[in-house]
Amino acid sequence: MKIQRAIVITLIVFLAAGLGAALFLPKEKRWNKEAEIKIGAGDDISGVLMDETVEALKDYKVSRTHQSSSFQDCCSNTAQWAMNAKEINVGFYCTHIARHTVMQNQDVEIYGPVIMNGETIVYKDHWENVENLAVTQGREKSKDLAQETYPQIQGFNEITQKGILYALEDEQVDAAILDITKAAKVPDYRNMPLSDTDYISYVLVVDKEFEKTEAFRDFIDSYNRAVSRLSNSDYLAWTMGVKEEWLENKNIKFLTLEGTGVD
The missing domain is CATH 3.40.190.10 (Periplasmic binding protein-like II)
Incomplete structure (x- = not known):
């Protein structure tokens, strides 16, 4: 009887330990390779930021639109249509058009500012x-x-x-x-x-449903790494094909974004 009780207690302890490990120990990251990140950016400095962001997103299918006629300029009608028609699920927009886009479409929102002093x-x-x-x-x-x-x-x-x-x-x-x-x-x-003070040139607009996904969390991680690289003036000058001295009075700033906390 004592032996049976000891076995039962031992099993309970192992089950409790297993449950605790499942709940509290770090989990191995599981990539959703079927997820698609559809990014829109203009043929401008936001497109440079987009390209840098995409570099680290190797585990996802990524489509980007800045080289197509649908999103060469975020102020174009087709660029606004792209988000409303769900042709993209995340996009870089100037502040004026971003406000118009979220006013017309309750399924999207401005996630945060991304570039300052871009003109x-x-x-x-x-x-x-x-x-x-x-x-x-x-x-x-x-x-x-x-x-x-x-x-x-x-x-x-x-x-x-x-x-x-x-x-x-x-x-x-x-x-x-x-x-x-x-x-x-x-x-x-x-x-x-353009101005004596800092101003926001571009913001990130995101589809609210896409914002809840692991893919968007990983997009933000990759985006922040891109910001770190482009904030180096030597690297930015090389990327843009200019001398570093040319950037000295431009005061362009790439801004990090907070993660989503999605598990």
């Missing part, structure tokens, strides 16, 4: 003569910042992303507000900061 004003000759600026269509925040910072500005010409550099080179405008990746294509031009 610069580019001009050819004398800054004191600059009055008319070209700006990419839909960049209302950029227009407001330029007007607040430089009272000399008299007006803006809204131009497509593809045509804005041509307008500047053809002297249709005195200067242009450019994403720094576009400004990097004309490094010999002079430039001025």
